[in-house]
Amino acid sequence: MKRNSRLSLALHTLSHMAGDPDRVRTSAAIAEHAGTNPVVVRRVLGRLREAGLLTSEKGHAGGWRLARKPGEITLADVYLALNERLVAGRENADTPECAVERALQERVAAVLEDIERSLVKRLTETSISEVRGG
Amino acid sequence: MKRNSRLSLALHTLSHMAGDPDRVRTSAAIAEHAGTNPVVVRRVLGRLREAGLLTSEKGHAGGWRLARKPGEITLADVYLALNERLVAGRENADTPECAVERALQERVAAVLEDIERSLVKRLTETSISEVRGG
DNA sequence: TTAAATGTAACCTTTTCTGTTGCATGTTTC
């Protein structure tokens, strides 16, 4: 795992789960499949749970389960759940003194925000079951 | 400068130059405006030069100049010049043994490639002069 | 009570990027 690994891991896991919904999977098993660590899995899937895409159960026979049908989970749901902002930065701003410069910076930021929205819109058009399915 | 700083810096600089094309600007002056370092500027703008978006001249009274009209430089040109791949990873792959797992991984990668292409296509629709202009 | 799972905090390591310094090279001006 290297780059964009959170998104990759999330998509990989969800797609995998889509193949047999209602089945419970442990972090350890998922980590095994994804070639990573159970804690890392819990970190990423925790975000997805907060967003209502997954449920988790503690204790014996606990684990992770899809909270919705695979066809009702879009890539945008996943992307937003992870709080990634690939295009637009996370409020990088150190505001320059010069007004012209500041205005230009805001223009650039606004354009990147626009691109980000386009990206999310595009992500809305694909569901997890499509990732798996073909 | 923090996140997506290369893309930000490039867009900021190009937009700035679009305001007065044909004028030569030094790395030092650009760095001043952008709140960063001349070497960083040269690193980023060097990529843009390789892509044919800028020209640079050494020596006394040298510096950077737009190689095309601002209206003929799209955000996709800039993005691709920087060799950024925001969505799709840069060949992260460590191929897993299991064939099913490997196939799934390839599916995810293919989807992300698709998204990446959509992003670039979207970037093609905006030019530098539009960034500046409003 | 024990085993097995998540939830979290803490820490290390790796990776990536920016910032910086230094110097070679090229170009104009005097």
Next chain:
DNA sequence: GAAACATGCAACAGAAAAGGTTACATTTAA
């Protein structure tokens, strides 16, 4: 020809982000 000023580039330091790992508390079922 020398000096001033620009890019080009290599090398290194430092910060920041992310993954990997360990440890432990908590919860739940057998």
